[in-house]
Every structure is written in C-alpha cells, then in structure tokens.
Amino acid sequence: xxxxxxxxxxxxxxxxxxxxxxxxxxxxxxxxxxxxxxxxxxxxxxxxxxxxxxxxxxxxxxxxxxxxxxxxxxxxxxxxxxxxxxxxxxxxxxxxxxxxxxxxxxxxxxxxxxxxxxxxxxxxxxxxxxxxxxxxxxxxxxxxxxxxxxxxxx
Amino acid sequence: xxxxxxxxxxxxxxxxxxxxxxxxxxxxxxxxxxxxxxxxxxxxxxxxxxxxxxxxxxxxxxxxxxxxxxxxxxxxxxxxxxxxxxxxxxxxxxxxxxxxxxxxxxx
Numbered sequence: 173x174x175x176x177x178x179x180x181x182x183x184x185x186x187x188x189x190x191x192x193x194x195x196x197x198x199x200x201x202x203x204x205x206x207x208x209x210x211x212x213x214x215x216x217x218x219x220x221x222x223x224x225x226x227x228x229x230x231x232x233x234x235x236x237x238x239x240x241x242x243x244x245x246x247x248x249x250x251x252x253x254x255x256x257x258x259x260x261x262x263x264x265x266x267x268x269x270x271x272x273x274x275x276x277x278x279x280x281x282x283x284x285x286x287x288x289x290x291x292x293x294x295x296x297x298x299x300x301x302x303x304x305x306x307x308x309x310x311x312x313x314x315x316x317x318x319x320x321x322x323x324x325x326x
Numbered sequence: 327x328x329x330x331x332x333x334x335x336x337x338x339x340x341x342x343x344x345x346x347x348x349x350x351x352x353x354x355x356x357x358x359x360x361x362x363x364x365x366x367x368x369x370x371x372x373x374x375x376x377x378x379x380x381x382x383x384x385x386x387x388x389x390x391x392x393x394x395x396x397x398x399x400x401x402x403x404x405x406x407x408x409x410x411x412x413x414x415x416x417x418x419x420x421x422x423x424x425x426x427x428x429x430x431x432x433x
Contacts, residue, residue, distance in 0.1 A: 177416035179408055192419045200426040210429075214422040287419075297351075304347060306410035 181303060186296045188303070190289040198279040201287060202254045205275070217244070226251050230259075246270070254279075261291075268302065269294045336380045341365060342373050346382060346396065353386065353395035 180189040194201050204210050208219040211232075220231040225248065232244040243264035250258040254277055262270035274290040293299040336342055341363065348354070348362055360370040374394060377383040381400045386393045 175412070175416070177412055177419055179412045179415070181408055190415055192415070194419070194423050194426075196423060196426050200429060201422075203429070204422045204426050210422075210425060213425050214418055216418070216421075300351065303408055303411050304350075306414050 181299070184296055186293045186299050188289075188291045188293075188299060190291070191286065193280065193284060193286045195283060196285055197283055198254050198277060198285040201285045202277050205257065206253075224248065224251055224257075246273075268298055271298075336377055336382055339373070341370075342377055345370075345373055345377060346401075349383065349394055350396050350401075353393040355391050355393055359394065 177190065177192045180191075204214060206222075206224045208222045211217075211222065212219050215232065217232040217234045220233050222228075222230040228248045228251070230246055230248065234242045234244070236242065245262050245264065246260040248257065248259045250256060256277065257273075257275040259273050259275075260270045261273050262268075271294065272292040274292070276288045276290075278286045278288070280286050291299075291302075293302065337346070344363070345359060348359060356371060356374055359374065360367045363370055374383065378385060378394070381397050383394045384397045386395060
C-alpha cells in the first residue's frame with residue numbers, strides 16, 4: 173500500500189519535505205491549521221496562543237508523561253487562506269535553533285487536497301538530529317518495555 | 327549467565343544507542359568514538375564488540391586503522407531512522423483527517 177505521508181530528506185541537505193494528500197476539501201484542511209481547538213486535537217499539544225495572520229505569533233505547550241512542560245513558538249511571516257503559511261518554529265530550551273516552515277495547501281479535487289511542508293533548518297546536522305528524535309525515543313520506549321519485562325521476572 | 331547477543335539487547339544500553347547515533351553519520355575508528363564518551367576506553371571497546379557481534383556495526387580495515395560503520399540493513403530491521411519521524415506525522419495527519427471529516431461548523 174502506498175504511504176499517505178511522505179518524507180523527502182536528501183543526504184547533505186538542510187531541509188525536509190513532508191507531503192500528504194487528504195480526503196478533505198481544501199477549506200477543511202486549512203481550517204485544521206487555523207482553529208486553535210482543532211490544532212490542539214491533532215497536534216496533541218495545548219495551544220496557548222495562535223494568531224493566524226501576517227506578523228502574528230503562536231505558542232504551543234506540551235506536557236510529557238513525566239509532567240515536564242515543553243514550549244514551542246513561532247512567528248507567522250505570511251498567511252494566505254487556503255494557500256500558504258510561512259512561519260518559524262522554535263523548540264524552547266533545546267539546542268535546536270528556530271527553523272523555517274513553508275506550508276503549501278493545494279486543492280486536488282472537490283473532496284481532496286494536498287499539503288506540502290518544506291522545513292528548512294540552520295544546518296544539515298540540526299536537520300539530522302530532528303529526524304533522529306523519534307527514533308531515539310522509539311528505542312527508549314523499546315528499552316522501557318524490556319525493563320518492564322525484566323522487572324516482572326524478578 | 328549467558329545472555330543472547332541480540333539486537334534488542336544491544337540497543338537497550340544508552341551508551342550503545344549513543345554510539346549508533348554517532349556512527350550513523352560517518353564511519354569512525356574506535357579511538358574517535360571513545361573520544362566522545364567519558365567512559366573508559368575498554369568499556370567503549372566492549373560496547374563496540376557487542377554492537378559488532380549483533381551486526382549493527384561492521385568493521386572495515388583501512389591501512390592500519392579499523393573503522394566502524396553502521397550496517398544499514400540490520401539497522402533497518404530495528405528501525406529506519408526516518409520511519410518513526412514519518413510515522414509521527416502520519417499519525418498526526420490521520421487524526422487531522424478524521425477530526426475534519428466529522429467537523430461541524432460552529433454557529
């Protein structure tokens with residue numbers, strides 16, 4: 173089966189391109205990026221602030237299973253309804269520097285649409301670290317599961 | 327105690343995970359790898375031995391030096407580096423799609 177979400181991460185480039193086709197009309201796809209309560213649901217984060225306009229800013233906050241809070245924020249540089257959002261994205265209190273996000277929304281048919289996210293990082297190294305994050309977490313979880321099994325054997 | 331040297335055991339150790347992430351970007355000698363850790367050199371050697379035994383790392387002789395590099399095929403069995411990242415976005419977008427399919431405009 174063809175994967176709906178695709179990631180293009182060329183070697184030695186400091187960018188990522190994420191594409192996804194949705195069984196949704198363009199307007200509904202775009203709305204999911206604008207309505208704070210909807211963003212909260214699918215991003216799994218608290219939306220502290222979201223000003224969807226040129227020069228607007230946004231702030232998200234996520235609480236991890238240990239209760240630690242992680243903040244995210246950015247500034248919106250361009251906002252064209254149903255077409256395009258250009259914004260910065262910063263993970264607070266991490267070694268990552270803010271990166272640029274170019275989000276393009278396209279209509280494919282009356283009921284389908286496409287999102288292309290081009291993420292541009294400060295360096296190739298930072299991009300690679302971002303890619304590895306869920307991988308590192310994944311093997312952490314694998315480790316935790318192993319630990320649980322071992323604990324039961326005691 | 328005779329533990330089986332499997333991939334799962336190999337990645338269960340934080341230092342070995344760090345070694346894998348380090349070597350993933352370029353081939354390195356044991357000395358260069360050890361320089362990244364506060365751990366004693368023999369301890370790092372032991373980790374390298376375990377990673378090599380379970381085929382996550384491969385050794386390559388280059389003159390007098392031995393370089394360690396990631397065995398991509400074996401790593402893929404554990405987890406593709408990009409796959410978890412892709413999966414994370416796929417999950418989010420699937421959620422977005424199902425939320426919006428049930429979306430009723432507010433009055």
